[in-house]
Amino acid sequence: MLEVKVAWFLVLCLVILANCINVLGQNQPRITNNFSPARIPIADLEDLNLTCTGVSSSDPTPTWKKDGKHVSVNTSISIENGQTSTGIPTSTLIWRKVPLEASGMYTCQFAGVGEDTEEIYIMKAETVNVQVSPFSAVNLTCTVFNWQLYEGPQFYKNNTLLDANNNNYEQSDEITTLNRGLSQGKVHSFKILNATKYDGGKYTCMVTVRYGKNNGNTEHLRSDFTLTVSESSDVTRGGGISWQKTHITSFFIISLLSQALGYLIL
Incomplete structure (x- = not known):
């Protein structure tokens, strides 16, 4: 009987371990941008496009932050929400003719799911x-x-x-x-x-x-x-x-x- 209990205990441990590995292995939200490679310094007055893609179709609409503060929409900045062909939500932050002060750490956050960050460097270019x-x-x-x-x-x-x-x-x-x-x-x-x-x-x-x-x-x-x-x-x-x-x-x-x-x- 003891051997049976030990066997069931080991099976339970394996199931828990498998679930943990599965959770850790899940995709996280990802930010992509219109520059390659991602971290090439962007010249001022260029347009910046950051697109964040969720993990599953049930993900909520994400929020955008710059250096920890919410990004406000204005005449130069817009946020366009959509979805992929498989129904996964996406969000694109568009900053037209970025100024030098647009440099910073950008975060796309899906509540209860996860987040991704991207460091953007704006510099003056002759x-x-x-x-x-x-x-x-x-x-x-x-x-x-x-x-x-x-x-x-x-x-x-x-x-x-x-x-x-x-x-x-x-x-x-x-x-x-x-x-x-x-x-x-x-x-x-x-x-x-x-x-x-x-x-x-x-x-x-x-x-x-x-x-x-x-x-x-x-x-x-x-x-x-x-x-x-x-x-x-x-x-x-x-x-x-x-x-x-x-x-x-x-x-x-x-x-x-x-x-x-x-x-x-x-």
């Missing part, structure tokens, strides 16, 4: 517009001066990370100096060999730098380039921008140089 002829060579260069520790740069097109292994791209690094040797840095170059109309779009160069005690502080540096490949051969041969951000004695300069095939980059 933009240069460049127009080149078909089959021009275009150089995107990020020059980092004095930062002892940094990650990147990473180049994006329309917020999607560019593949350096593409046969139409070349990526290289070289050491350079600024102001007659005052500072030394590294130039990271991403080159489009033969630009066609399909290469047109918004390009982003981003670097993550570390500084402070034990390099515990991070800062994202970013600049945008809008490239247009014209069918006409009568276009500007080159253009560029230099953007500098300072922190103590550190500099980050981003520039874009473009050239038509057969011309030197000035």
Whole structure:
């Protein structure tokens, strides 16, 4: 009889354990946004779209918070609630032309179900517009001066990370100096060999730098380039921008140089 009771006790424990594993393994609400990867810094005056999806069709309508406070709807911010094809509730927070103060931690909360958070970083980004002829060579260069520790740069097109292994791209690094040797840095170059109309779009160069005690502080540096490949051969041969951000004695300069095939980059 004792053996039977022990056996039933073990079965009961297994059932409870299975239920616990099932609960822990359930999907939680998830926030997705219109930028890839999710944590790429968003330039001010861009539109931000955050969509939160529930777990089951019985979930309630979620609420949105920013830095722990409820998000208020106004002329710039709207919230659109809907559902997936399977009836699972969704909610989309739309912030048109986000200001710098839109940076923060966003939370989508389904009462009694769970929540998900997403950190959004808004920053000022300089933009240069460049127009080149078909089959021009275009150089995107990020020059980092004095930062002892940094990650990147990473180049994006329309917020999607560019593949350096593409046969139409070349990526290289070289050491350079600024102001007659005052500072030394590294130039990271991403080159489009033969630009066609399909290469047109918004390009982003981003670097993550570390500084402070034990390099515990991070800062994202970013600049945008809008490239247009014209069918006409009568276009500007080159253009560029230099953007500098300072922190103590550190500099980050981003520039874009473009050239038509057969011309030197000035």
